Amino acid sequence: MLLQEFSVLEKQPTLLSSQLFYRNSVADLTLNRVMLFWKRVDMSRRHARSFLCVSKDAKNTFLLLNDIIVARETEEGGQKNKQGGKKEKVPLHSYGFTVSYADRTKHHRWRCKALMFHCKDKSQCQQWVQTINDQLSLLCSRPKRLLVYINPYSGKRLGKRIYEQRVAPLFAQASISTDVIVTKHANHARDHLETEADVEQYDGVVCVGGDGMFSEIIHSLLYRTQRVSGVDHHQYDQDLVPCDLRVGIIPAGSTDCICYATTGTNDPVTSALHIVLGDSQPIDVSSVHHNNTFLRYSTSLLGYGFYGDMLMDSERKRWMGPARYDLSGVKMFLNHHYYKGTVSFLPAEGNLEFPKDKMGCRSPCHICKTSVNRLSLSGDQVCEMAKEKSDREMSDDGAWHVIRGTFLAINAVCISCACPRSPGGLSPSAHLADGTMDLILVHRASRLDFLRHLIRHTNKDDQFNLSFVEVHRVRQFRFAPEQSDVTSEAELSECSRKIGTAQVGSAPTGPGTSHSSWSCDGEILPQAAIQVSVHCQLVKLFARGIEWGSSSTHSHCL
Numbered sequence: 001m002l003l004q005e006f007s008v009l010e011k012q013p014t015l016l017s018s019q020l021f022y023r024n025s026v027a028d029l030t031l032n033r034v035m036l037f038w039k040r041v042d043m044s045r046r047h048a049r050s051f052l053c054v055s056k057d058a059k060n061t062f063l064l065l066n067d068i069i070v071a072r073e074t075e076e077g078g079q080k081n082k083q084g085g086k087k088e089k090v091p092l093h094s095y096g097f098t099v100s101y102a103d104r105t106k107h108h109r110w111r112c113k114a115l116m117f118h119c120k121d122k123s124q125c126q127q128w129v130q131t132i133n134d135q136l137s138l139l140c141s142r143p144k145r146l147l148v149y150i151n152p153y154s155g156k157r158l159g160k161r162i163y164e165q166r167v168a169p170l171f172a173q174a175s176i177s178t179d180v181i182v183t184k185h186a187n188h189a190r191d192h193l194e195t196e197a198d199v200e201q202y203d204g205v206v207c208v209g210g211d212g213m214f215s216e217i218i219h220s221l222l223y224r225t226q227r228v229s230g231v232d233h234h235q236y237d238q239d240l241v242p243c244d245l246r247v248g249i250i251p252a253g254s255t256d257c258i259c260y261a262t263t264g265t266n267d268p269v270t271s272a273l274h275i276v277l278g279d280s281q282p283i284d285v286s287s288v289h290h291n292n293t294f295l296r297y298s299t300s301l302l303g304y305g306f307y308g309d310m311l312m313d314s315e316r317k318r319w320m321g322p323a324r325y326d327l328s329g330v331k332m333f334l335n336h337h338y339y340k341g342t343v344s345f346l347p348a349e350g351n352l353e354f355p356k357d358k359m360g361c362r363s364p365c366h367i368c369k370t371s372v373n374r375l376s377l378s379g380d381q382v383c384e385m386a387k388e389k390s391d392r393e394m395s396d397d398g399a400w401h402v403i404r405g406t407f408l409a410i411n412a413v414c415i416s417c418a419c420p421r422s423p424g425g426l427s428p429s430a431h432l433a434d435g436t437m438d439l440i441l442v443h444r445a446s447r448l449d450f451l452r453h454l455i456r457h458t459n460k461d462d463q464f465n466l467s468f469v470e471v472h473r474v475r476q477f478r479f480a481p482e483q484s485d486v487t488s489e490a491e492l493s494e495c496s497r498k499i500g501t502a503q504v505g506s507a508p509t510g511p512g513t514s515h516s517s518w519s520c521d522g523e524i525l526p527q528a529a530i531q532v533s534v535h536c537q538l539v540k541l542f543a544r545g546i547e548w549g550s551s552s553t554h555s556h557c558l
C-alpha cells in the first residue's frame with residue numbers, strides 16, 4: 001500500500017484506540033472501519049502528562065480489516081508467537097489478544113499469520129477482541145456455512161487428508177460451520193446437490209478435488225439455477241442465469257487448472273484462505289450443444305484432437321493418478337493423428353489481436369470489470385442488452401469466419417488454463433471473466449514442430465508464434481468433422497465401448513478413427529459436431545484472480 005493510500009484510510013473514523021504492548025514495546029493501536037494500525041511509542045521521551053509519545057521516525061504498521069480472520073483473547077501462559085514459536089516477553093501485563101490474518105507470501109501463496117498485543121487489564125483485552133470481531137461480522141461477503149464435497153480418489157488420493165489437516169482447522173478458526181460429504185462414487189456430489197442438499201442454507205459449496213470434481217459441482221448448480229429461473233439450457237444462444245452460490249476449490253486433483261488459473265497456485269491453504277476471507281472471482285463458462293441438445297458446460301479445456309485423444313486414452317489409466325496424463329500424452333504425441341473438419345467462429349468485437357497481447361488477466365482486471373456483469377444490471381439494462389445482442393446477431397452472419405483444415409488439435413478455453421504443468425496455460429492472455437474464449441487451432445505440422453509448440457507451454461516462449469498455430473478470441477464457435485465415407489460396425493462398437501454408452505447417430509470418435517473426440521473439462525463428449533457459446537461470469541469462485549507481483553506486496557509496514 002502506498003503512503004498516500006494509507007493516509008486516506010487512516011482518516012476513517014476511529015472505533016477504538018489504546019496504548020498497549022506489542023513486541024515488547026509500547027504501541028498506539030487504532031481500529032477504524034477499514035484497518036487496524038499501530039505505531040511504536042518512544043519510551044525515552046515522555047509527554048508532560050506522562051503519556052508515552054510516538055517517535056517521529058516510528059513506522060506505521062497496519063492490517064486491512066479484509067485480511068483479518070479473527071481476534072481472540074490469548075490464553076494465559078500462551079504467549080508464544082505462533083510463527084517463530086519464540087516466547088515473547090510480556091513486559092507488564094499478562095492479558096493479551098491475538099489477531100489472526102491472511103498474508104500473501106511468495107508465488108501467490110497465502111498463509112495464516114498471527115500478531116499478539118498485550119493489554120493493561122482483562123476488560124481492555126475483551127473490548128479489543130469484541131470490537132475487532134464485531135467489525136469482521138459486518139463483512140457480509142464472508143461465508144458462515146459451507147457444504148463441502150471431498151473426492152477421496154482425486155489426484156494422488158490425498159483429498160481427505162488435505163482437507164482434515166490443512167483446511168478444516170482454518171474453517172474452524174474462522175467459525176465457519178461445514179457439512180462434509182466424502183463422495184462414494186462419480187456423480188455422488190451432483191446427485192446430492194440436485195436432490196438432497198438444502199442449497200439455500202449454505203453460503204457456498206467447496207469441492208476438494210480436481211477440475212472434474214469442480215465440473216460436476218457447477219453442472220448441478222447451473223442446472224438448478226436454470227431450472228428455478230425457467231431457462232431452457234437446450235436452446236443454444238439462450239442467455240443463462242448466473243449461479244448465486246460461490247464455489248471454492250481445494251486443489252487435490254491431477255490438473256487443478258481452475259484453481260491455479262484463478263489463484264495463481266494450487267495450494268490448499270491459499271484456497272482455504274480465499275474462502276475464509278470471502279473473496280469473489282467470477283469466471284466465464286461455455287455451453288456445448290449438439291444440434292439443439294445441450295451436452296455440457298466447460299470452464300477449462302474443450303479440446304479435440306491431441307487433448308481429446310489423450311484424455312480418452314488416459315481414462316483407462318486412472319489408477320496411475322496424475323502420471324496417466326504424461327504417459328497418454330507421450331503416446332498421443334507419437335501417434336501424431338490429425339483430423340479434418342470445419343471450424344466456424346464469431347470473433348469477439350475489436351479484440352482480434354488480444355490472445356497474443358501478453359497482457360494477461362491481472363486482478364483487479366479492468367477488462368473483466370468492464371465486461372457485462374449481468375448481476376449488477378437493472379431490469380432496463382437487461383432489456384437494452386438483449387436488444388443489442390439481437391441487433392448484433394442480425395448483422396452477425398457475415399461476421400462468422402470459416403476455416404476448413406486438418407488439425408492436430410483444436411482447443412477452446414474460457415480462461416488461461418494455467419496449471420502446474422504449464423504456468424502460463426494454454427492461452428496465457430485469456431481473461432477469467434470477459435465473456436470470451438480463446439480458440440486455438442493447431443494445423444497439421446511435423447512432429448518436431450508440434451513438440452516445439454507443446455514445449456512452449458512450459459516456458460516463457462510464445463506457443464502461438466508458429467506458422468501452423470492460430471488463435472482467435474471468440475464468443476461462439478462450431479465444429480463439423482469431415483464426414484468419413486465408411487463407418488464400419490466395428491468402428492461404431494469401438495466408439496460405444498470407449499465412451500461407455502451407445503450414441504445413436506454419432507460417428508465413432510477417438511484415436512484410430514477418422515474423428516477425434518472432445519475432452520470437455522476431462523469428460524469425453526459423445527459427439528464430434530458441436531456448437532459452443534460463452535456465457536460471461538456465469539459462476540463465481542472464492543478466489544481473487546491473479547494479482548500483480550509474485551512475492552509479498554502485503555508488507556504491513558510503511
Ligand SMILES: Nc1ncnc2c1ncn2[C@@H]1O[C@H](COP(=O)(O)OP(=O)(O)OP(=O)(O)O)[C@@H](O)[C@H]1O
Nearest residue numbers: 154155183184185209210211212213253254255256
Ligand atoms: N468417490 C468417487 N469415486 C470415483 N470417482 C469419483 C468419486 N467422486 C468423484 N468422482 C469423479 O472423479 C472424477 C475426477 O475427479 P477429480 O477431477 O477430482 O480428479 P482428477 O481427475 O484426478 O483431477 P483433474 O480433473 O484435475 O485432472 C470426477 O469427474 C468425479 O465425477
Ligand SMILES: CCCCCCCCCCCCC/C=C/[C@@H](O)[C@H](CO)NC(=O)CCCCC
Nearest residue numbers: 211212255257300301325417422454457521522
Ligand atoms: C513436452 C512437454 C509438453 C507439455 C505440454 C503441457 C501443456 C499443458 C496444458 C494443460 C492444460 C490443462 C487444461 C485442463 C484440462 C482439464 O480440464 C482436464 C481434466 O482435468 N485435464 C486434462 O485434460 C489433462 C491435461 C494434461 C496435459 C499434460
Ligand SMILES: [Ca+2]
Nearest residue numbers: 284414431436
Ligand atoms: Ca474469458
